Amino acid sequence: MVEGRPVPSYAGRPLLELVGIGKSFGRTAANRDVHLDVWPGEILGILGENGAGKSTLMNIIAGLLSPDVGKILLNGETVRFSSPRDAAAAGIGMVHQHFKLIGSLTVAENIALGDARWGRGMLRLTSLRKEVGALAATLGVAVDFDRRVDDLTVGEQQRVEILRALSRRPRLLILDEPTAVLTQDERLGLFRLIADLAERRMAVIIISHKLEDILENCRRVVVMRQGSVVDRAHLAGRNRADLVRMVVGEDLPAVVGSPERAVAAAPLITVENLTVRRANGTLAVDGASFALLSNEVLGVCGVDGNGQSELIQALTGMVQPASGRVHYHLQGVRDGWQDAAMLRRLGLCHIPEDRHRHAILADLPLTANYLMTHLGRREFNWRGWLRRRAVHDRVAAAISAFEVRAPGPHARMAELSGGNQQKFVLAREFACAPRIIVAAHPTRGLDVRTIAFVRRQLMRMRAEGAGILLLSADLQEIWEMADRVAVMAAGRIRGPVAVSETTLQDVGHWMTAR
Amino acid sequence: MKSVRGDLMLGVLILLSVAAVPALFILAAGKSPVAAYGALIGYTLATFNGFAEVVVHAIPLTLIGLGVAVAFRGGIFNIGGDGQLIVGAIASVAVAPWLGRMPVPLGLLCFLVVGFAGGGALGALVGWLRARFGANEIIVTIMLNYVALQLLTWVIRGPLQEPMRIFPQSFAIPATVELPVLVANSRIHAGLIVAVVATLVLFVVFRHTAYGFRLSVIGENRSVAPFAGINDRRTIVQTMLISGGLAGLAGAVEIAGIHHKLQDDFAGGYGLAAIAVALMARLNPLAVPFTALLFGVFYVGAGALQRDAGIPFPIVWIIEGTVIFAFLAYDALMHRATAPR
Ligand SMILES: Nc1ncnc2c1ncn2[C@@H]1O[C@H](COP(=O)(O)OP(=O)(O)OP(=O)(O)O)[C@@H](O)[C@H]1O
Ligand SMILES: [Mg+2]
Numbered sequence: 001m002v003e004g005r006p007v008p009s010y011a012g013r014p015l016l017e018l019v020g021i022g023k024s025f026g027r028t029a030a031n032r033d034v035h036l037d038v039w040p041g042e043i044l045g046i047l048g049e050n051g052a053g054k055s056t057l058m059n060i061i062a063g064l065l066s067p068d069v070g071k072i073l074l075n076g077e078t079v080r081f082s083s084p085r086d087a088a089a090a091g092i093g094m095v096h097q098h099f100k101l102i103g104s105l106t107v108a109e110n111i112a113l114g115d116a117r118w119g120r121g122m123l124r125l126t127s128l129r130k131e132v133g134a135l136a137a138t139l140g141v142a143v144d145f146d147r148r149v150d151d152l153t154v155g156e157q158q159r160v161e162i163l164r165a166l167s168r169r170p171r172l173l174i175l176d177e178p179t180a181v182l183t184q185d186e187r188l189g190l191f192r193l194i195a196d197l198a199e200r201r202m203a204v205i206i207i208s209h210k211l212e213d214i215l216e217n218c219r220r221v222v223v224m225r226q227g228s229v230v231d232r233a234h235l236a237g238r239n240r241a242d243l244v245r246m247v248v249g250e251d252l253p254a255v256v257g258s259p260e261r262a263v264a265a266a267p268l269i270t271v272e273n274l275t276v277r278r279a280n281g282t283l284a285v286d287g288a289s290f291a292l293l294s295n296e297v298l299g300v301c302g303v304d305g306n307g308q309s310e311l312i313q314a315l316t317g318m319v320q321p322a323s324g325r326v327h328y329h330l331q332g333v334r335d336g337w338q339d340a341a342m343l344r345r346l347g348l349c350h351i352p353e354d355r356h357r358h359a360i361l362a363d364l365p366l367t368a369n370y371l372m373t374h375l376g377r378r379e380f381n382w383r384g385w386l387r388r389r390a391v392h393d394r395v396a397a398a399i400s401a402f403e404v405r406a407p408g409p410h411a412r413m414a415e416l417s418g419g420n421q422q423k424f425v426l427a428r429e430f431a432c433a434p435r436i437i438v439a440a441h442p443t444r445g446l447d448v449r450t451i452a453f454v455r456r457q458l459m460r461m462r463a464e465g466a467g468i469l470l471l472s473a474d475l476q477e478i479w480e481m482a483d484r485v486a487v488m489a490a491g492r493i494r495g496p497v498a499v500s501e502t503t504l505q506d507v508g509h510w511m512t513a514r
Numbered sequence: 515m516k517s518v519r520g521d522l523m524l525g526v527l528i529l530l531s532v533a534a535v536p537a538l539f540i541l542a543a544g545k546s547p548v549a550a551y552g553a554l555i556g557y558t559l560a561t562f563n564g565f566a567e568v569v570v571h572a573i574p575l576t577l578i579g580l581g582v583a584v585a586f587r588g589g590i591f592n593i594g595g596d597g598q599l600i601v602g603a604i605a606s607v608a609v610a611p612w613l614g615r616m617p618v619p620l621g622l623l624c625f626l627v628v629g630f631a632g633g634g635a636l637g638a639l640v641g642w643l644r645a646r647f648g649a650n651e652i653i654v655t656i657m658l659n660y661v662a663l664q665l666l667t668w669v670i671r672g673p674l675q676e677p678m679r680i681f682p683q684s685f686a687i688p689a690t691v692e693l694p695v696l697v698a699n700s701r702i703h704a705g706l707i708v709a710v711v712a713t714l715v716l717f718v719v720f721r722h723t724a725y726g727f728r729l730s731v732i733g734e735n736r737s738v739a740p741f742a743g744i745n746d747r748r749t750i751v752q753t754m755l756i757s758g759g760l761a762g763l764a765g766a767v768e769i770a771g772i773h774h775k776l777q778d779d780f781a782g783g784y785g786l787a788a789i790a791v792a793l794m795a796r797l798n799p800l801a802v803p804f805t806a807l808l809f810g811v812f813y814v815g816a817g818a819l820q821r822d823a824g825i826p827f828p829i830v831w832i833i834e835g836t837v838i839f840a841f842l843a844y845d846a847l848m849h850r851a852t853a854p855r
Contacts (some may be wrong), residue, residue: 318740341743350741358741361734372731372742381724388722 013076015040015203016061016092016172021070023056025415028407030056032227034070038172040201043194045214045235047207047247048224049447050419051405054207055097057224058174061205062094063087085114093170097177097207097418097445098356099161101149108132108145111164132167139163140189151279154354154441155181155304155473162190172203177418179213180444181353183303183473183511191217209419209447211243223247248449265293267329268436268467269315274324276310284310286491287324292436297458297468298496299482301475303511307491308471309353309440315469316350316438317343318358330435345376349429353440353471359425362414366406369413370395370428377432394431402427403450418445426454430461437461440471455481475504487511527840535836539829550823554830557818558811564818566700568810570772574599574764574784575806576709579791580716580799581637581760587720587797588753589733594640594655595761595785597662598633602762603769604669605632607684607776614688625691626708626766633762634755636662641754645747651754659785670776684776693771703771709803712760716799729753761785787812790838809834 014037023031030053038044048054059065061072063081072079074090081087084094101110108125111132112118118128129145136143141159149157158181165173173194179187194204195217208214214221215235223231223246231246269292276285284307292298302308313319315326317340328338330346340350352358361369371391375381380391395409404423406416413421422445429437437458443451458481462468472478478485479499486495487510494510537547557564578595585592606629613621613628636658643649667682669675674684693704720726732739732746739746764784773780787809794808795801816830 313740316741317743339743339745340741344743352741357735357737359738361731361738364730364734368727368731371727372738375724375727375742375744384724386722386724386727 014038014073015075017073017076018057018061019071019073021057021060021067021072023053023060023065023067026407028415029227031060031067034224034227034229036222036229038203038205040171040203041198042220043198043204043206043218045206045208045218045221046224047209047211047214047221047243049247050423050445050450051226051417052224053227054224055176055417058094058176058205058207061087061172062092062174088114088168088170091171092174093165093168093172094174095161095165095176095178099157101157101160101164103150104148106146106148107143107152107160110149110160111145111167115168128167132163135166136163138189139166139186139193141186153304153309155183155186158182159186166193166197170202172205173197174205174207176207177209177445178206179208179210181304181441181473184475184508187213209445209451211240211448215240215243221246225249244448247447265295267291268294269329269469270325270327271315272325272327274311274314274326275322276307276314276319277322278310283491285314285321285488285493288493290486290493290496292467292469294435294465294467295462296483297462297470297481299478299485299499300469300471300488301473301478301485301507301511302488304473306488306511308488311488311493312350312353312438312440312469312471316340316348316352318350328436340373341376344373344432347433347435349432349434349437351425351429351437351439351442355422355425355444360413360421363412365410365412366399366424367391367395367409369424370398370431373428374431398424398427398431402453419447419450422446423450426457430457434461435466437466437468438471439468441473442470443477475507479504489513531840532833532836536829536833539832540825543825543829545823545825550819550825550829553818553822553825554811554815554833557822558814563700564814566697566702567814568807569706570701570703571782571784571810571813572803572806573703573705573709573771574768574782575788575791575809576803577712577764577767578761578784578788579795579802579806580712581633581757581764582788582792583795583797583799583802584716584729584760585753585757586792587733588729588749589736590641590644590750590753590757591652592637592640592655592754592757593652593785593789594637594658594758595764595788596781596783597655597659597785598636598758598761599765599768599785600662600666600781601636601765602629602631602633602759603765603776603780604666604674605629605635605762606766607674607687607769608669610687610691611685613691616690618690621688621691622693622770625687625770626763629766629769630759630763633765634759636762637754637756637758638751640758641751644754645750663781666776666781667778670778674776676775682778686775687769691770692774693767701772705767705771708763708767712763713799713803720799725749725752761788787834790834794838794841808837 016038018034018036021031021034034057046054056065060067063084063086079090108128112123112125112128118124143159143163149160158178162178178190182190198204206213206218218235220232220234222229272289274285274288278284288311300308314321317338320337328346328348333346361372371380380387392409399406399409402423404427405420416424426442443454446454458468470478470482482499484496485499485502485507486493487507489511540547540550558568559565578599581595582592606625609628610625613624616624640651640654640658643654644651670682670684676683676685696702696704696706728744728749731742731744732749736746768780769776791802791805791809794805812830812834816827819825819829820827
């Protein structure tokens with residue numbers, strides 16, 4: 001718990017007060033009669049299952065959405081924001097679940113955008129670099145201000161998004177799932193800094209599905225379900241299981257432990273001396289050799305930006321390797337490089353790291369989003385002719401199997417909450433009984449119940465003979481699921497070794513070794 | 515999709531401002547706006563001759579507009595309609611003497627196919643340059659427009675010149691490859707059928723084929739292509755082939771239906787208007803013929819204004835510009851009001 005830190009004063013008046021906020025999208029009531037108060041110096045946690053309405057509520061506070069009914073009071077005065085700029089002027093900053101960065105601009109330009117301190121016409125980028133660089137140092141993250149955001153991995157984008165919000169020195173900082181793709185160290189660095197700022201009376205709202213984030217850093221928590229606040233509590237004396245019960249309404253069954261291997265494992269992918277270059281020519285993967293076996297979960301960990309993203313892109317047919325060989329032991333495989341569509345037909349599915357960039361079409365309906373990776377199947381594509389009816393039926397089935405909260409197969413992807421988008425991607429990728437699953441942060445943004453569900457699915461497929469390559473920023477997740485673990489550092493791969501024969505400390509050490 | 519009522523409101527607002535802004539200019543020119551609009555609308559929509567001419571202009575506008583719509587759907591900006599139209603026309607005229615000996619509908623069919631191929635080849639070249647070298651298709655297509663124009667100037671004074679070698683024009687195409695007149699006492703020719711068929715084909719392609727789907731995927735978000743295993747380079751080349759092909763087809767149709775020979779100014783400068791035609795149709799092929807008719811009104815109305823109301827015809831360009839601006843402005847406003855953020 002938060003020992004040793006001053007207790008926020010719940011005396012006087014709250015910094016922010018929400019009174020009876022309601023917001024509907026068509027027939028979906030995203031927020032219903034929400035009351036909330038945040039005090040100066042407080043770190044408030046918000047929990048709730050996917051689609052509960054957390055992001056909607058925060059977007060209302062940050063001026064991105066306007067409420068249908070209800071009032072927002074800031075320091076006791078009613079405010080009405082018509083844009084995020086208004087909210088920022090009032091001292092409200094937000095780290096969005098869907099990053100609001102502009103891909104074609106550099107990191108420095110993104111941070112400067114809309115912040116008058118760095119100049120309006122000519123940007124004073126040198127002073128920005130100095131000041132934000134110092135901030136990054138206290139956070140313990142490295143930033144390259146000159147890189148284009150399009151070239152950043154999700155983890156790197158997350159850091160920029162956090163830096164941008166913090167650099168504006170808000171009075172109220174909203175963090176919508178800031179830790180989903182951060183490593184343990186980065187996560188701790190972020191919370192250290194936030195605790196410091198809270199001591200200087202900044203108020204913070206944290207949304208997270210990682211219950212530890214809430215448990216270790218917040219004093220109060222608010223729980224939402226189906227648009228309403230269903231519970232609020234002081235966290236003193238509560239544990240993880242209590243929080244699970246508050247969110248889910250019941251106890252969760254324990255995650256299935258890894259059962260012993262039934263079948264002798266056979267290789268599914270063998271990688272020999274694989275070298276991959278980034279678009280700018282730098283070496284991303286430097287001579288990797290390993291095998292993915294059947295009936296196993298192979299965990300890959302590493303500090304973001306050490307080549308694991310490119311390794312995965314090469315294995316899944318998204319980029320051509322510079323040299324080396326990848327062999328897939330799948331029925332019907334041909335020699336030479338295979339693109340993602342061919343690999344999918346052979347039974348390889350991919351849950352990518354950067355959902356928004358690679359895996360979804362935000363403005364198109366779910367049907368199009370589904371068809372996108374199943375275009376090679378006869379069922380949906382008969383000699384170049386689409387069978388829309390079949391797609392529609394499949395999507396309806398996938399939605400209900402994974403409990404995706406969506407108005408129906410024709411809903412646009414952008415209308416889904418972040419966690420439900422991820423569920424949809426999982427449902428789509430698991431749809432054709434894959435033999436090889438390459439999954440990057442598969443449980444990113446999912447609520448506790450869904451995380452358990454997805455892990456069970458993965459373990460079931462593993463038991464049925466699939467090989468799973470699991471990339472995760474969360475070592476805990478790797479330890480719970482993986483049979484073997486490999487570490488990527490500076491483009492080189494270390495391992496894989498059996499999880500039972502190594503320790504978290506060793507792996508953590510390898511991750512930072514140069 | 516937006517509500518029907520919203521679209522209707524949009525239409526009414528467009529019409530109102532479209533009437534108001536040019537009226538100021540007409541007043542400034544010392545003429546009566548009422549008389550001017552009377553002449554414009556009266557001739558183009560209420561007389562047989564006027565409306566027939568509108569349809570005649572709408573035919574190439576529809577075909578090129580469909581081509582623009584295909585490309586834009588894939589996120590490719592084909593500004594080269596004029597050049598592709600010219601090259602399509604040159605190609606089909608060049609082979610016309612051989613086609614003339616074929617049985618009647620077959621020769622004509624080949625004539626049109628060659629036009630499509632000519633424009634398509636030029637389009638595919640642009641697509642290839644973009645896919646292979648990342649060349650900007652806007653710049654390339656604009657430059658190729660000039661190249662095509664020069665090519666036309668040369669062929670009608672050189673290899674394709676009429677047998678007497680006096681006039682800067684090509685020989686006339688054989689009568690067997692001409693598109694017959696469809697409506698008596700007008701210039702409306704069977705190219706109308708070609709335009710309607712092309713519209714329907716494109717509608718089916720967009721809605722029901724895997725190619726149309728891939729195109730909308732890469733148009734929506736190019737970076738998903740490698741993840742979904744869509745070969746976006748090939749799709750770009752295919753798309754520019756179809757897009758340029760439709761412009762080339764328009765060229766062949768113009769020759770076979772109206773001009774019957776190449777000459778310096780046969781191309782009519784439909785390329786830029788076709789971009790507006792496609793955008794106002796929201797890239798929906800079924801709407802393209804209707805927006806093409808609207809722009810046909812402007813083309814024909816220009817002459818009518820000058821003749822009947824004594825108003826200099828550039829006023830029509832002001833009206834046209836106002837229509838486009840009004841459309842963009844209200845579209846942006848409607849989007850802001852309805853787009854869930
Ligand atoms: N732009 C939109 N249009 C239509 N419906 C929307 C829109 N944004 C959100 N919704 C709906 O509102 C509900 C709440 O969504 P919200 O994003 O607030 O959930 P959340 O609690 O943040 O979930 P998650 O944990 O998955 O991020 C969902 O049912 C979602 O489908
Ligand atoms: Mg959310």
